[in-house]
Amino acid sequence: MSPSDQVLGTSVEAGGATGGDWVLHPDRALPAEPGVRALAREILSAVSDLPIVSMHGHVPVEWFVENGSFGNPAELLVVPDHYLVRMLVSQGATPAELGVPTRTGSGVTAEADPREIWRRFCAGWHLFRGTPTRFWMETELVDIFGVTQRPSAETADAIYDRIQAVVDSPDFRPRALLDTFGIEVVSTTDPAWSDLAQHHRLAAEGLGDRVLPTFRPDAVLTLTSPTWIADVARLGEAAGVDTGSYAGYLEALRLQRERFKAAGARATDHGLATTDTTPLSDAEATRLYADALAGRVTPEGSTAFAGHMMFQMAAMAAEDHLVMQIHPGVLRDHDPAIAAAYGPDKGYDIPLAIEFAHGLRPLLNAFGHHPGFRAIAFTIDEDTYSRELAPLAGVYPGLKLGAPWWFLDAPDAMRRYREAVTETAGFFNTTGFVDDTRAFCSIPARHDLARRIDAGYLARLVTEHRLDLDEAVDTATYLAYRGPLEAYAELAS
The missing domain is CATH 3.20.20.140 (Metal-dependent hydrolases)
Structure with a gap:
């Protein structure tokens, strides 16, 4: 059960979607050849639930000390992720438009509306096809937040609201x-x-x-x-x-x-x-x-x-x-x-x-x-x-x-x-x-x-x-x- 299910009391099937058409295949990133894939499933099942040891990270220690809310979907998922930001910048966006904070006196004003930042990201979802950022983000959206629609300009606001409801829960804190x-x-x-x-x-x-x-x-x-x-x-x-x-x-x-x-x-x-x-x-x-x-x-x-x-x-x-x-x-x-x-x-x-x-x-x-x-x-x-x-x-x-x-x-x-x-x-x-x-x-x-x-x-x-x-x-x-x-x-x- 994902964090969003615990918070919102919903049920997400094994494929990752309910009441929608976005399903993550359980065999994603496994080999295509059927015999090898069957063995890969067996090996993966032995390790998929092992604890995570994350010994080289750049997650701020302040997050764990303050143990506060992550704010909103843009602050949590878009602004700090330079993999995501750089792809959108390569297609014409500016870091400021994606909410990246500027240095004092830079003469650039960062976008302050998190919903607008999120809309820019969702409108550019197709740009991430074939990239690991796509794999990471879709895993986060479906498995952690229970999102049931693919990001797009049309679905951006509904997805934002879904994620915000999870982020606002007192159970969704760093610790x-x-x-x-x-x-x-x-x-x-x-x-x-x-x-x-x-x-x-x-x-x-x-x-x-x-x-x-x-x-x-x-x-x-x-x-x-x-x-x-x-x-x-x-x-x-x-x-x-x-x-x-x-x-x-x-x-x-x-x-x-x-x-x-x-x-x-x-x-x-x-x-x-x-x-x-x-x-x-x-x-x-x-x-x-x-x-x-x-x-x-x-x-x-x-x-x-x-x-x-x-x-x-x-x-x-x-x-x-x-x-x-x-x-x-x-x-x-x-x-x-x-x-x-x-x-x-x-x-x-x-x-x-x-x-x-x-x-x-x-x-x-x-x-x-x-x-x-x-x-x-x-x-x-x-x-x-x-x-x-x-x-x-x-x-x-x-x-x-x-x-x-x-x-x-x-x-x-x-x-x-x-x-x-x-x-x-x-x-x-x-x-x-x-x-x-x-x-x-x-x-x-x-x-x-x-x-x-x-x-x-x-x-x-x-x-x-x-x-x-x-x-x-x-x-x-x-x-x-x-x-x-x-x-x-x-x-x-």
Whole structure:
């Protein structure tokens, strides 16, 4: 029974619709060949109800602290979802027309009427055909909100009213939805200077083992960031350390990592542009740091310092056992005018070609066999899967492969990932599925899709007599549940 059924007292059949013509096929995203599909159904049935482990998310911690209403359908489903927004923008809409908030003084006024934002989305529903956004959204609309009509300009208002009735229920609040969605644990992403006060409050209220912080230091590792000096000062203030020296800066990072871990963090998150992890001498690092504080920064110096600091982050990880999540190779804020008007993370981050073998070599040579070190590598350059990432994860015990990321978080890309990495790295050098979302209601939809794709891939191996069915079910359970738990489990000190 969906949350909407619990709230409104209706009954939705297995196909997802009652009193209407919109039905989601129970075999969606499973293989088309009948024999393989039958096995995929059996494998999927063994994992479909397993708890969700969501260890890399961008859901704001404030949602769980405040535990308030999500407001309206536009605020919940459209505005924070950059996958959805970017598609409509590509067809002529502006972020402002979709309610994306603007920066003060940008000269752009965001649409304030949530119903108008929702109408724009519904009128553009056809644009999402064939995309994972379509799969996620239709799963949310039918399974969570009990919607019985396909979105369109004509049905927009009726669907809005249906969703609003669910959203207005006191049972449809962030904390309650952890149980409704079957989320066992979820991580937020927090800046290096966070005081973690909100996480401490959640811990005091019994959610400390369920909503976990993640340490994200990118802003203080990138010397060319326009806010770097201010961000380093905030880091020092949070840690209670003078960051006027390179030594103080390192100590502040160590202290903040310790505080994050004490608050339940299991991982750090790194999204720098390159994979370079070449360490510098202390003298050179000290010089670059001092120059940056004085406003003397070059792109080359910033790149070298960032690579050095990734090595330092690995050294600290070997000591405190926080898992390094590494997802490089993104040209962020491709359109500077959009970034100036709306800020970052608005759908203009574009994948770049990236290499891992040389970049990660210093880090893996130093820590890849260290018993206290673990890193998870993600990429949106899928050319690297079989050429570099699978061979690296297939030999270094300290490295695992993360799930298909961002634009690769899609059915065919997930299948290509399994085909590219399994023959070299196997299944157990991967983490299983790890989502990356700012849209809370998409979490169960994303995990459902990943479980369907893995069930289909494993079913094919069974029909080819490369796996027995019991092995396929066990592997599916690992990929859906055990793998993420094990990948982020705390190592013994």
